[in-house]
Amino acid sequence: MSKESKSPYLPATTQKHKGLSRTLSIVVLAAFAVFLYMANSGKILGSYELRIIRLCGVYAIAALSMNLVNGFTGQFSLGQAGFMAIGAYVTSLFIIPTAQKTAMYYVEPIAPWVESLQAPFIVALIIGGLVAALAAFLIGFPVLRLRGDYLAIATLGFSEIIRIFITNMIPITNGSLGLKNIPDTANVWWTTIAVAIVVIFMLRLMKTSYGRSFKAIRDDDVAAEAMGISLFRHKMLSFVIGGFLAGISGGLLASVVGAITPIYFRFTLAYEILLIVVLGGQGSITGSVVGACILTVAREWLRFMDNGFSIGPLTVPPIAGMRMLVFSILLMIIILFYRRGLFGSNEFSWAGLLRVIKSIPQGIKRLFTRKAKAEGGGS
Amino acid sequence: MIKVENLCVNYGGIEAVKDISFEVPEGEIVTLIGANGAGKSTTLRTITGLVKARSGSIKYMGEEILGKDTVSIVSKGITLVPEGRRIFPDLTVLENLKVGAYLRKDSLEEDIEWVYSLFPRLQERHWQLGGTLSGGEQQMLAVGRALMSRPKIMMMDEPSLGLAPLVVKDIFDIIKEINKRGVTILLIEQNANMALHTADQGYVMETGRITLSGTGKELLENSAVKEAYLGK
Numbered sequence: 001m002s003k004e005s006k007s008p009y010l011p012a013t014t015q016k017h018k019g020l021s022r023t024l025s026i027v028v029l030a031a032f033a034v035f036l037y038m039a040n041s042g043k044i045l046g047s048y049e050l051r052i053i054r055l056c057g058v059y060a061i062a063a064l065s066m067n068l069v070n071g072f073t074g075q076f077s078l079g080q081a082g083f084m085a086i087g088a089y090v091t092s093l094f095i096i097p098t099a100q101k102t103a104m105y106y107v108e109p110i111a112p113w114v115e116s117l118q119a120p121f122i123v124a125l126i127i128g129g130l131v132a133a134l135a136a137f138l139i140g141f142p143v144l145r146l147r148g149d150y151l152a153i154a155t156l157g158f159s160e161i162i163r164i165f166i167t168n169m170i171p172i173t174n175g176s177l178g179l180k181n182i183p184d185t186a187n188v189w190w191t192t193i194a195v196a197i198v199v200i201f202m203l204r205l206m207k208t209s210y211g212r213s214f215k216a217i218r219d220d221d222v223a224a225e226a227m228g229i230s231l232f233r234h235k236m237l238s239f240v241i242g243g244f245l246a247g248i249s250g251g252l253l254a255s256v257v258g259a260i261t262p263i264y265f266r267f268t269l270a271y272e273i274l275l276i277v278v279l280g281g282q283g284s285i286t287g288s289v290v291g292a293c294i295l296t297v298a299r300e301w302l303r304f305m306d307n308g309f310s311i312g313p314l315t316v317p318p319i320a321g322m323r324m325l326v327f328s329i330l331l332m333i334i335i336l337f338y339r340r341g342l343f344g345s346n347e348f349s350w351a352g353l354l355r356v357i358k359s360i361p362q363g364i365k366r367l368f369t370r371k372a373k374a375e376g377g378g379s
Numbered sequence: 380m381i382k383v384e385n386l387c388v389n390y391g392g393i394e395a396v397k398d399i400s401f402e403v404p405e406g407e408i409v410t411l412i413g414a415n416g417a418g419k420s421t422t423l424r425t426i427t428g429l430v431k432a433r434s435g436s437i438k439y440m441g442e443e444i445l446g447k448d449t450v451s452i453v454s455k456g457i458t459l460v461p462e463g464r465r466i467f468p469d470l471t472v473l474e475n476l477k478v479g480a481y482l483r484k485d486s487l488e489e490d491i492e493w494v495y496s497l498f499p500r501l502q503e504r505h506w507q508l509g510g511t512l513s514g515g516e517q518q519m520l521a522v523g524r525a526l527m528s529r530p531k532i533m534m535m536d537e538p539s540l541g542l543a544p545l546v547v548k549d550i551f552d553i554i555k556e557i558n559k560r561g562v563t564i565l566l567i568e569q570n571a572n573m574a575l576h577t578a579d580q581g582y583v584m585e586t587g588r589i590t591l592s593g594t595g596k597e598l599l600e601n602s603a604v605k606e607a608y609l610g611k
Contacts, residue, residue, distance in 0.1 A: 228453035228481050
């Protein structure tokens with residue numbers, strides 16, 4: 001690595017600012033940690049804001065899981081909701097206290113072996129991830145032979161099958177009534193540190209020969225195979241790691257929201273995650289994290305629209321679901337005009353941010369000159 | 380080194396390769412020339428296991444490789460520079476080279492240096508995405524990527540496709556250079572002139588059959604070849 005960074009052929013700017021941007025990153029991350037510490041002790045933010053921050057983390061991990069399969073390996077999979085459901089249910093069953101479990105299952109009595117499950121949160125989370133990974137492994141055998149749209153349809157179907165299984169395994173999952181009283185263990189630290197671990201893991205993974213093989217399969221699978229890369233093995237590996245991460249994010253989600261039902265894990269959840277991935281940029285790790293934060297915060301912030309609002313003389317009466325309408329329009333604009341997402345397939349860098357900020361005045365200028373030209377041409 | 384005998388390949392009902400036999404001796408440059416649709420690419424793809432054959436035999440150093448999967452064929456030291464280059468556009472040049480060495484577990488430094496010495500342009504651009512290179516540079520990258528697997532035999536599918544004549548000359552010079560280093564080369568070309576000047580042995584393919592064979596020089600002087608491929 002050190003040999004590469006000293007290479008005389010790199011663009012000068014990347015080398016000059018390496019030390020500076022590292023310091024900047026450390027400072028910002030430290031400031032964020034202090035902020036989280038203060039926030040968690042209830043000094044600045046209420047529990048509502050804290051919950052949004054925790055959801056950002058949950059969705060970030062889910063998006064990273066989908067990005068690994070879709071953005072890095074190029075396999076269009078929409079099965080994430082199913083794997084999240086598995087993670088959420090398995091984790092919940094391990095952490096809900098036994099007495100509360102017994103009281104909850106009143107349609108059919110709880111299976112005795114489920115009743116006795118108990119584990120610390122971290123263990124429950126990892127078991128949830130592993131069970132989801134196992135499901136991904138089993139589903140992977142039939143579906144990973146497909147490509148493109150067919151793969152998307154098949155994974156979406158399997159995700160619905162998982163959900164229907166959960167709805168009907170009443171002695172284990174309490175059916176459509178769902179699980180309640182899930183301990184609120186996953187505070188901001190849990191979710192943030194989990195995101196940090198997953199981000200570091202993904203950044204490292206992409207530098208290994210596995211990561212390069214994933215990207216090679218995405219770029220050109222025939223050429224990748226001609227290099228001796230086993231397509232099925234790598235697609236499977238990516239799918240299983242994706243399943244594990246989705247399971248972890250599901251487990252965290254269960255603890256953050258406190259109550260889950262099968263309805264929560266419908267295919268719309270997979271679309272939401274897909275939107276995060278597309279917004280952040282397919283094949284961008286930091287993009288997925290930023291995308292998850294933007295989407296989660298925007299969805300909450302746009303809530304004011306449901307209460308009615310006025311733009312100048314136009315008054316919009318309170319309509320339930322108005323925010324989702326506006327939200328969809330905003331997303332359509334993004335897909336139409338920024339198809340590569342915020343980051344494309346690049347990662348966040350301070351130099352990149354600086355370039356964007358520097359280009360804003362020029363962009364505005366160009367916007368006006370173009371208008372002037374268009375008007376001049378018309379007259 | 381590679382001995383193809385009575386090879387037949389079908390795509391559905393279409394016979395793409397009809398009972399061909401040829402040989403690639405170790406250390407030589409052998410070329411298959413022919414027009415579009417003659418079955419040249421199909422032959423190469425069958426050798427690498429990307430296409431299944433109907434019948435026949437392909438022996439590599441005496442061992443039957445027909446019917447084996449691509450990964451095990453590539454790991455024996457046979458590598459393909461595919462038609463249209465097919466580099467990985469969203470990987471950097473260096474990453475492209477490293478993917479080429481996927482099956483190797485030892486240190487890559489020396490081979491990366493060698494590829495850079497053959498193609499200094501690639502070193503200058505090692506941090507760029509493969510897709511941002513020019514056509515000629517992409518062809519260099521495709522050749523470099525293939526060399527990274529330390530092949531015993533390198534099969535090239537139309538390396539001159541879509542390149543400027545000057546660049547084509549460079550590429551063929553480098554093919555000779557690579558051959559001098561002990562890599563056997565099987566070259567497929569429509570650019571018959573360039574290919575026959577470079578090759579030790581040549582075969583002419585027409586509609587799935589091999590119709591002529593001989594040394595590069597012989598074929599260059601053959602009147603049928605002159606008429607069909609070189610212009611009188």
